[in-house]
Amino acid sequence: MHLALVTDAWYPQVNGVVRTLDTVTGLLRQDGHDITILSHEGFRTVPLPTYPEIRIALLPYRRLSRLLDEAAPQAIHIATEGPVGFAAWRYCRRRGYPFTTAYHTRFPEYVAARLPLTLAPTYRMVRGFHSSAVRTMVATPTLRSELQDRGFGNLVEWGRGVDVDLFRPRPQAERDFLGLKRPIWLYVGRVAVEKNIRAFLDLDLEGSKLVVGGGPQLEQLRRDYPDACFVGPKYGEDLARHYAAGDVFVFPSLTDTFGLVMLEALASGVPVAAFPVTGPLDVIADAPIGRLDRDLGAAARAALGIPAEACRAFALQRSWRRSADQFFSALAPFR
Template identity: 50%
Template sequence: MRIAIVTDAWAPQVNGVVRTLTATRDELIAGGHEVLIVSPDRFPSVPCPTYPEIRLAFARRSTVGGMLAQFGADAIHLATEGPLCLAARAWCLSRARPFTTAYHTQFPDYVSARTGIPAEWIWRYIRWFHAPASGILASTPSIRATLVAHDLPQVRHWGRGVDLAAFHPGAAPHPALGHLPRPIQLYVGRVAVEKNVRAFLSGTHPGTRIIVGDGPARAGLEAEFPQAIFMGALFGEALAGAYAAADVLVFPSRTDTFGLVMIEALACGTPVAAYPVTGPIDVLTDTVGAMDDDLDRAIAAALTREPAACADYARGFTWAASARQFLDALVPVATARAA
């Protein structure tokens, strides 16, 4: 099958959307499919206001549509709600071409956190964008329920995976973390207001707080919490080593749809502490993590979980299974085109 994926999120961005799309592309190609990625690096772009790491591409409907037509796509997937996917959406609708979309992030909550605009105002745009899709791919039951509650019923499941070759209990602990006061409490992800990192850094549980990642809020938080250690973005063995050296991964976000870092940490044998919100409630069990409205209590409970149980649980999340779910969601698209 020729599968076109249009996305406003792509390398060099570092986030869960990009990791999910990259892993999915690789699995699809390994399965014998042809994949076209239409991404911002192909077009002139400008930095996104308040988030310059994200590039907003300038692309006409005819340009994006020409790429899809030349590729001869059997199925078209629009991964994000940004300018490139808007152009692709307009082209598909003008030619009665079916397409799927995905709800990767709590976009209304993110925009509200950054701008103060009421989230319900943003939901009007979300409903408009996704309504014509043949299917909306979502990673958890909670997100399915959220979409259905906002009059978007055509939801299909698309789970997530973890690279078990990179993240595993045998990973060598990061040498920079070996002699720090225990327990080592780790945060991994964007350092941005919507990730609620301040809630983690404001905690009182004894030990060392480590921040892995970068983002627009880093400078302010680093100045406000000098006792915390900010390591910047880590990748590959270094990231696995950070997970392996930590005693607990703390996931303070209240706005994520899934949270890939949770299963990466679990795969390394590191339990997770989080709030009982969308994302953690769909991913964690009492065996591998703890959720509480008091993050310090969640951390204390998570520290009692067994590393072996965490690693065993994470083995149930594979990118191969995720890619099969993605393909299953595309089947009605290909069928509709043939009809």
């Protein structure tokens, strides 16, 4: 099959959405499928307001339509609700082509965290975007139920996986490369307001707090929390080493639809502490690999000492192969 994947989230962005799309399309290519990825690359772009590290395409419809006509795909998947995604939505609607979408991020909550807007009008817009799709893919059963309650339809589950070869436990000597006092309480991800990182940094915990990642809040949080260790964004083997250095992975987000970083931490042998919200409820639930509590500090302290072997065994059951198969089966070919 020739698939056109349309996404506003792509390299050089580094986040769970990009890693998911890159990994899944890589596996589909190994299966012999042809994938055309259409992102903001090749378009005039402007910095995203309040998040200048991310650039968004400016008026992409005409060029995107030409690119899709030239590609002549057999199926179209629209991954995001940004300018490129909306251009593809308009293209499919005008030509009568079926398409699929995915609900990767809580766009209404992210907008509300940055602008004085209520959730209702943004949810109406997002619901209208996805309602035209043959299927909208969601990461977890909890998110599916939540979106159904908000009037979304045609929802199917598309799970996530983890690279267990890259993310793995390390010997203690390797884990101590940072020289930080233990226990090390770890956060990995975008350093942005919607990630609720202050809830982690405000916790009264013995040891060291380690923040791995970049984003618009990085310099402000460095100033506000001088006792925490901020190492910026890391990639590949270096990122995996930082995961394995942690004793507990603290996931403070209240808005993530999944939280791929939790699986990466578990594969590294690091238990998870989080709030009992969408994402952690599905990834962790009541499995003996972490703790969920409305008191994040209590969850973190309770997670300390959970065996690395249990975390690793759980992650080994979450394969990207299964994720890629789910994604492919949900597509809507029209040629």
